[in-house]
Amino acid sequence: MIGAIFGVATMAWTGWAQEGPPSDAWAIVLGILSVLGIALAALSIPLAIRNWRAGTAIEPKSMAFRVYLVVFWVEIVIAAVGGIILPLVGLERLVAPYILLIVGVHFFALAVVFKQNVLHLAGAVLVVVAVIAAIIPTGVAANSFWCGIVGGPVFLIIGAWCTVAGRRVLKAAKAAATPA
Numbered sequence: 001m002i003g004a005i006f007g008v009a010t011m012a013w014t015g016w017a018q019e020g021p022p023s024d025a026w027a028i029v030l031g032i033l034s035v036l037g038i039a040l041a042a043l044s045i046p047l048a049i050r051n052w053r054a055g056t057a058i059e060p061k062s063m064a065f066r067v068y069l070v071v072f073w074v075e076i077v078i079a080a081v082g083g084i085i086l087p088l089v090g091l092e093r094l095v096a097p098y099i100l101l102i103v104g105v106h107f108f109a110l111a112v113v114f115k116q117n118v119l120h121l122a123g124a125v126l127v128v129v130a131v132i133a134a135i136i137p138t139g140v141a142a143n144s145f146w147c148g149i150v151g152g153p154v155f156l157i158i159g160a161w162c163t164v165a166g167r168r169v170l171k172a173a174k175a176a177a178t179p180a
Helices: 002-019 025-050 063-088 092-114 118-135 143-177
Strands: none
Touching (some): 002 025, 002 092, 002 118, 002 143, 025 143, 092 118, 118 143
């Protein structure tokens, strides 16, 4: 599931990066990254669907699920408020880094809820990318470009790693369940 979500995230962030790349040549790089994100999602989504009823770290009606819902809705509200206020005060250039910062921070909570330590890594790297993207002057490229050109590959690499790891776990579980 992480591979599917991170594949879509790769496409979204590299698409947002098209807002203001330093040159047209970067559109090709961003396009390739977007296609790779779509490919990752296309490979991961069927796997997630086939195993939809398999065990999960988060069970409905559990405390973990309630924490997840609270974290999710708090993030949505914070993102919406910032997404509205930043342009109103003339800081629209900071919307992408702000949203990426929220996404990065949210992975720390989700790592605990889903018991997936790799999300701590994703969160840490994305928070650093968001902060750096916010302070880079916009003379070379839009702040959103930096979020996407660095954040996109972070999503792609971690999503691909999770897909490979997930396939291995599912294959091992299937082999263990098959009578010898």
